Amino acid sequence: MANDTATTGKKKRRIALGCEGSANKLGIGVIAHDVETGAATVLSNVRHTFVSPPGTGFLPKDTARHHRAFFVRVAKQALSDAGVRIADIDCICYTRGPGMGGPLTSVAVAARTLALLWGKELVGVNHCVGHIEMGRAITGAENPVVLYVSGGNTQVIAYAEQRYRIFGEALDIAVGNCLDRFARAFEISNDPAPGYNIEQLAKQGRVLVELPYAVKGMDCSFSGILTRAEELAAQVKRGQKGPEGELLTPADLCFSLQETVFAMLVEITERAMAHVGASQVLIVGGVGSNIRLQDMMGAMAAERGGSVYATDERFCIDNGIMIAHAGLLAYETGFRTPLEESTCTQRFRTDEVFVKWRK
């Protein structure tokens, strides 16, 4: 265990512990920033997911209970993997929002307790900004248009003048929520995630069924597609033929749903890229781990002379290290969250955050 303080007492690294629990993933990670270069190193990244039975979604109360039950275990693992001493930790970062109220608060209570026991300051972090900053750090993408897609969020974001500005978004439900709820229609397993299992099943799809394509300018909408997909799923389960007389399988519907919603995402992302003159795309959020989406986005970006950046499931699925990283970036600019203000909020717009650490 290296001593981070040289003989002169000057620190070589700043270190933060980050705690995330806005949805069904409890993640705790430890990050280090080199004091001179700012280079970020992941010291640990531990996660435990609350998986609900097939055909169901995760409810706030059960999710909060899961996070409370696993916090100590996950925290201990994260600290042990990182091999840091409490004295070396500069701050405790936690997800302020957006997300589910009960789960967010359950993690915040534990984070506050740690901060008080250890005498550390707290940093409340915006979940979306956490995803963006981690994506930037891991991929090295300079100034891409960001597509943030998960079960809870769907936003197209571009950085301008110290804000992550939302150029387009889902008007009703997130794309991941559409996929997750569709999975329930066929009781597709939620382990490790419903979207992952839909992706695998879609590979066996052969028939592209027409589903409502709902792009509205820079934004898009998914609730109508979901309704239609659920309707078709009910028909398939009854053994009915499809709208064109064909026999459909769950795999065909998974395939058709993915193709439709991903094409919509590619369209609104491209619109934003044209608007700001960008050629790079960074995909973050749990849905970003979908290879088909990455391929479709990559094809569009290549046509524009650019490319797509994506991270693997360690970083694009909700995790604690992204909270630690974004939190430490803010901490280094002097940002603090006083204990009395360390609440959580279900709604927290990405552009509410003043991105002081960038020009």
Added chain:
Amino acid sequence: MATDSEFPCSLTLSIPFPDARLASVALRSIAVDKELSPLVQRSFSTTTAADAETESQSQSVLQVEYKAATNRMLRVAVNAFFDSLALVIEVMQELDIDVLEPAEHSLGDNS
């Protein structure tokens, strides 16, 4: 305590901690979040146990007073409090400085 006509259902909890530091940490960690319903009111304080003997045991009891419009609301609020409290206590037991780094932070002879 006189009964509040608007909040007739009340409950006072006294939770003893090993010392004032821990009682204060628990209070400060949990008190931040407001009660979700306006029909529930809550106040925190630390007090000293009646049988406290030493200085370190002073102010080591976390006292919470709940009052609510109905018994159901009282029960829901108090149950939620216990959930948070259990988490805080577990974090203290497993992750306090002297637990994680016992050799460096020995508290000496606690006789």
